[in-house]
Amino acid sequence: MQNQNYDPQAIEEKWQSHWEVSNKFLPKESEKKFSIVIPPPNVTGSLHMGHALEHSMIDVITRMKRLQGYETLWLPGTDHAGIITQLLVEKELEENGISKHDLGRENFLSKVWEWKEKSGDNITNQMKSLGMSCDWSRERFTMDEGLSEAVREIFISLYEQDYIYKGTRMVNWDTQLKSAVSDLEVSSSAENGKLWSIKYKTELDDYIVIATTRPETLLGDTAVAVNPDDKRYSHLIGKKVEVPIVNRMVEVIADDYVDPEFGSGCVKITPAHDFNDYEIGLRHDLDFVRCIDFEGNIESKDFIPTNLHGLNRFKARKEIINQLDNENLIHSIDDHEIQIPRGDRSKTILEPMVSEQWFVKTKDLAKKAIDVVENDEIKYIPKAWEKTYFEWMYNIQDWCISRQQWWGHRIPAWYDSEGNHYVGRDELEVRSKNNLSEKMELTQDEDVLDTWFSSALWPFSTLGWPNDNEDLQKYYPTSLLVTGFDIIFFWVARMIMMGIFTMNEIPFKDILIHGLVRDSQGRKMSKSLGNTLDPLELSKKHGADALRFSLIEKANPGQDVPFDEEWTVAAKKFGNKVWNAAKFVHMYTDELDSYELTEIKCSENHWIINRFNQTLEEFNSLMVTYKISDAYKTLYNYLWADLFDWYFEFAKTLMSNDSSKEETQKIIRHIFLKSLTMLNPAMPHLTEEIWSSFNKENLIDSSWPELINTNHDDDNFVENLKEIISSIRNFRLTYSIKNSTTISLFSVKIQEDWFTTQLSSLVNAHIEDINGLNNEESTTIFQSGKFKFEVVASEYFDKEKEVNRLENKINQLQKSLDVSKSRLENENFMKNAKQELIDLEKNNLDSSLDEISNLEIALNSLKR
RNA sequence: GGGCGCUUAGCUCAGUCCGGCAGAGCGCUUCCCUUACAAGGAAGAAGUCACAGGUUCAAAUCCUGUAGCGCCCACCA
Numbered sequence A: 001m002q003n004q005n006y007d008p009q010a011i012e013e014k015w016q017s018h019w020e021v022s023n024k025f026l027p028k029e030s031e032k033k034f035s036i037v038i039p040p041p042n043v044t045g046s047l048h049m050g051h052a053l054e055h056s057m058i059d060v061i062t063r064m065k066r067l068q069g070y071e072t073l074w075l076p077g078t079d080h081a082g083i084i085t086q087l088l089v090e091k092e093l094e095e096n097g098i099s100k101h102d103l104g105r106e107n108f109l110s111k112v113w114e115w116k117e118k119s120g121d122n123i124t125n126q127m128k129s130l131g132m133s134c135d136w137s138r139e140r141f142t143m144d145e146g147l148s149e150a151v152r153e154i155f156i157s158l159y160e161q162d163y164i165y166k167g168t169r170m171v172n173w174d175t176q177l178k179s180a181v182s183d184l185e186v187s188s189s190a191e192n193g194k195l196w197s198i199k200y201k202t203e204l205d206d207y208i209v210i211a212t213t214r215p216e217t218l219l220g221d222t223a224v225a226v227n228p229d230d231k232r233y234s235h236l237i238g239k240k241v242e243v244p245i246v247n248r249m250v251e252v253i254a255d256d257y258v259d260p261e262f263g264s265g266c267v268k269i270t271p272a273h274d275f276n277d278y279e280i281g282l283r284h285d286l287d288f289v290r291c292i293d294f295e296g297n298i299e300s301k302d303f304i305p306t307n308l309h310g311l312n313r314f315k316a317r318k319e320i321i322n323q324l325d326n327e328n329l330i331h332s333i334d335d336h337e338i339q340i341p342r343g344d345r346s347k348t349i350l351e352p353m354v355s356e357q358w359f360v361k362t363k364d365l366a367k368k369a370i371d372v373v374e375n376d377e378i379k380y381i382p383k384a385w386e387k388t389y390f391e392w393m394y395n396i397q398d399w400c401i402s403r404q405q406w407w408g409h410r411i412p413a414w415y416d417s418e419g420n421h422y423v424g425r426d427e428l429e430v431r432s433k434n435n436l437s438e439k440m441e442l443t444q445d446e447d448v449l450d451t452w453f454s455s456a457l458w459p460f461s462t463l464g465w466p467n468d469n470e471d472l473q474k475y476y477p478t479s480l481l482v483t484g485f486d487i488i489f490f491w492v493a494r495m496i497m498m499g500i501f502t503m504n505e506i507p508f509k510d511i512l513i514h515g516l517v518r519d520s521q522g523r524k525m526s527k528s529l530g531n532t533l534d535p536l537e538l539s540k541k542h543g544a545d546a547l548r549f550s551l552i553e554k555a556n557p558g559q560d561v562p563f564d565e566e567w568t569v570a571a572k573k574f575g576n577k578v579w580n581a582a583k584f585v586h587m588y589t590d591e592l593d594s595y596e597l598t599e600i601k602c603s604e605n606h607w608i609i610n611r612f613n614q615t616l617e618e619f620n621s622l623m624v625t626y627k628i629s630d631a632y633k634t635l636y637n638y639l640w641a642d643l644f645d646w647y648f649e650f651a652k653t654l655m656s657n658d659s660s661k662e663e664t665q666k667i668i669r670h671i672f673l674k675s676l677t678m679l680n681p682a683m684p685h686l687t688e689e690i691w692s693s694f695n696k697e698n699l700i701d702s703s704w705p706e707l708i709n710t711n712h713d714d715d716n717f718v719e720n721l722k723e724i725i726s727s728i729r730n731f732r733l734t735y736s737i738k739n740s741t742t743i744s745l746f747s748v749k750i751q752e753d754w755f756t757t758q759l760s761s762l763v764n765a766h767i768e769d770i771n772g773l774n775n776e777e778s779t780t781i782f783q784s785g786k787f788k789f790e791v792v793a794s795e796y797f798d799k800e801k802e803v804n805r806l807e808n809k810i811n812q813l814q815k816s817l818d819v820s821k822s823r824l825e826n827e828n829f830m831k832n833a834k835q836e837l838i839d840l841e842k843n844n845l846d847s848s849l850d851e852i853s854n855l856e857i858a859l860n861s862l863k864r
Numbered sequence B: 001g002g003g004c005g006c007u008u009a010g011c012u013c014a015g016u017c018c019g020g021c022a023g024a025g026c027g028c029u030u031c032c033c034u035u036a037c038a039a040g041g042a043a044g045a046a047g048u049c050a051c052a053g054g055u056u057c058a059a060a061u062c063c064u065g066u067a068g069c070g071c072c073c074a075c076c077a
Helices: A008-021 A049-067 A082-095 A100-129 A145-160 A215-220 A275-284 A313-326 A363-374 A385-394 A427-434 A451-455 A470-475 A485-503 A535-542 A544-552 A565-589 A603-624 A628-655 A658-679 A684-692 A717-734 A753-762 A799-825 A827-832 A835-863
Strands: A033-037 A071-075 A164-174 A179-181 A186-202 A207-212 A223-226 A240-243 A248-254 A266-269 A330-343 A351-360 A379-381 A413-415 A421-423 A478-484 A508-514 A743-747 A765-769 A779-784 A787-792
Touching: A008 A100, A008 A544, A008 A684, A033 A049, A033 A470, A049 A071, A049 A100, A049 A478, A049 A508, A049 A535, A049 A544, A049 A628, A071 A470, A082 A100, A100 A535, A145 A164, A145 A421, A145 A451, A145 A485, A164 A330, A179 A351, A186 A215, A186 A266, A207 A215, A207 A266, A215 A313, A223 A275, A266 A275, A275 A351, A313 A330, A363 A385, A363 A485, A379 A385, A385 A485, A421 A427, A451 A485, A478 A485, A485 A508, A535 A544, A535 A565, A544 A565, A544 A628, A544 A684, A565 A628, A565 A658, A565 A684, A603 A628, A603 A658, A603 A717, A603 A753, A628 A658, A628 A753, A658 A684, A717 A743, A717 A753, A717 A779, A717 A787, A743 A753, A753 A765, A779 A799, A779 A835, A799 A827, A799 A835
Parallel strands: A033 A071, A033 A478, A223 A248, A379 A508, A478 A508, A743 A765
Antiparallel strands: A164 A179, A164 A351, A186 A207, A186 A240, A186 A330, A223 A266, A240 A248, A413 A421, A743 A787, A779 A787
C-alpha cells in the first residue's frame, strides 16, 4: 500500500539506486535494437536547463523503447572540452599566482586531470538524480584510452588517404589563447568603428586615398588595389605608391574584388592579416609581410619604427593615427559600422594570421554526407534543418584541426631536425615505417586536436572501435541522435562525415533537433540577464518527475521551450493527482483475487476502453514522429479528464451495484495500470512507486500497452450522457440549486437503465415517467442525441431567466443549422463535396431540427 | 547581401503537408471542503486565425504580395 501523500523526495532516490543496482538500464537481449549516444556534456560542467530538456527527451524515448521490447542502450559520457577546460584550470592556477608555463606541460596536464577527476562525476551524478536511464557501465570520456586510440587511428588513416594535410594558411588566430580556431568558433558582431581615409604618396608625386578600418595593418601592406574598370585610377595601375610610416614602395594592382563605389575605390592590401587580402596576395603573388605577432603585438622588425615595437595592436593603431596626422596624411575620418570577429571562447578580437596548421580536406567527405541526407538514409526532424545543413555542407571549407593548446589529443606527428613530419601511432612506429635511424632526433608535434575531432567519432568510438566487438556490431549505426541546432555544423555534420569514412555506414538514422530553453518571456537564459534556472534546484523543490514532465510537455521537435517554474508546479500537481487516483483504485479494487478480464457488458466500460485505445493509438503515432509534447499532452488530457474525472465517477456508480461491480473493478485496475505505463517514461519514479504497490515486478521490466479488445463499437451514448450531466450541472449553478437537493427529471420513456442510473447518481436526480407529469406544468428540457429529460419549472427556477437560456441554446443550434442548410442547398457543394461530408451535414440538419423543436416546445410551455 | 522560420484566446502552443462550422493546457470568472485528491471538483467567459489580394461551392490551411518578429550564413576595405 502506498503512502498517504505524494512526496517525490521520498521515492525518487530510492528508485534511482534500485534501478542502477539491479542493472535495469543495461540492454536486454532482443531482436529489435535501439541505441543512442548522449551528446557528451563538458566533463567539468554542470547540468543546465538545456541538458535537462535534451536528457528528458532522450530518456522518454529510451524508456519507451525499453518497454516496447527493444534491446535498448543509452550510452553516456563526457567530453574533455579542450579549450574551455584548459581555460578553467589556467584561471584557477592564476588565482594562486601560477601560470601554466611555470608548471610546464606535463605538470599542467596532471593538474587538469586532477580537476577532471574531481568534477568529472558531477554531471553524471546530476543526471542520475533526474532519473536518466543511461547504461553507466558503458560510460566513456573523450580522453580515455580507448577513445584516444580511436582518435590516433583515424588521424593516421585520414592522413594516409590524403584527407589530412599540413599547410600554411590564413587562419583565425586567438591572441589570448595563442591558438588557431576554426571558422565556426568565430562570431562576428556589428560594432561602431571608424573608417580612416589615408593618403598614400604615388610615384607621380601625387597621392591617392585609401580607406581602412584597421590602419595598424598598413605596416604589412604589400600592394594597393583598384578595380580594373575604374577610370579614375587606370593610369596608376602598375605604378608604385609609398606606404606611410614604413615607407615601403608597393605596386598598384587591379583586382575585381575592389568595389569602386566604396570609400575612395582604393584598397590597401595586407596579405598577412586579412582574409580577402590573403586571397588577393595569392592571386597577384604578393609578399606576405607579417607585422603583428601571435600575441597581438606589433613585430619588432627592422622596417617598423622602434616606437611601435611590441606595442599592442590597438595601442599601435592610435600611435599610427597620431603619426599619420602629424605628417598630414589623414584625409578624413568617418564613423563606420564594422564586423568584429571574436573568439567564441575567449571573446577577444581575433587576428587573421598566416600560420602552419593541420587541416582536414572536407570536400569529398562532405559529398557523401550530403548524399545520405538527400536520399533520406538520415532524416532531420524537423526537416527544415536539412536546408541549413545542405547550405553549409555545399560551401564547406577545409577544417583546421590543430590547436596550440596542451589539453587534448596530441597530434600523432613527429618532426626531424629539418622539420619534415612523420605521422604514426608512436615514435617507434614512425622510425620503423620511415627507416629513420635511432640517432635521428624526433620531436612530437606540440599541438593538440580540435575537441570536435574526437567528438566526431563519438557514435563508434564509444562502442569500442577500433576493436571489432559485439557492441559495435549490435549498436552501430545508432538509432537516433537528439541534439540542438547550434551544433549541427560543429558536431552532427562531422559525425556523419567521420562515420561514413570510418565505418562506411551512417552513424544514426534520425536526428531530432530540439529547441532552446528560454525564460517565460521568451528570452534566452543567460547569466548576464540573471534569468537562468537551475534544474537541480527545481528538481529538489518539485521533484525530478515534475521537472521532467514540465519539459517533456513542451518538447516538440525544433520548438523552443519558454520555461516557467509554474509549469513544474503544475506538473507536480498532476503527479499528485495520479497518486491519489492510485489510492482510489486500491481502495475499490484490492479485494479481488483475480483481475483477469472477462466479458465486458457495461457501456461505460466500453467507453473508457475505447478512450484508452484512441489515446494509445494517437500517442504511439505522435511518438513515431517524435512529437513528444503532443503525445504527453494527449495522455495528460485523457488521464485527467476522461479517466479520473469522468470514468472514476461512473465507476463509483458501477461498483456500488453488484451486477456491474466485479467487471468494473477489473477494468478500472487494468486501464489505470496500462495508462500508468504510458506515463512511465516521462515520470519514471512516481509511476514505478505506484506500480510497486500493485505488482511484485518492476514497471521498468514491464511492457508497453497494446490495444484492448472490445467487441463494442463506440456509440455516442456516453458522450450524450456527459452532455446531459453537464447541462444539468450548469442548470443547478444557474439557479443555485444545492447539490443536496434531488431534482426530478421526467423522461418521455424510461431510458436505458445504465444511463438513468448514472444520470441520477451523478447529478442527484430522481427519474420519473413523463406520464406522472401534469400537462399544465411549464417545463424545460435537456437533450442530447436520443436522450431527453424534462424538468418542472415552478419547482426550481425563474421562468424568464430560463426562457433566455433556452433562446440562447436555440440560437446556437440555429447557426449550425443554417450552415448545414445553406450547404445542402448549394448545388456546387452537392456536386463537389464528398458524400461523407454531405451525410454529415444531413445528420446535423436532422438532429438540430429535432433539438430545436423540442426546445421550442419547452419554451412555449414556459411562456404560457 | 543571401537563406530559413514564425505571427491562431490574456499566456504557451496544436491545427497548415492532405481546404469542410476555430482546439488544448495554463490563467481568468462563479459556485462547491461531496469519504481518491482543495496540490481538488463543477460550470463558464474568452479568437477579424498579422494584413491585402487571388483560387475554390468552401480558406487559419493553397497561391501572390505586404508588414512585424526571430535565427543562421556572408570578405565590402
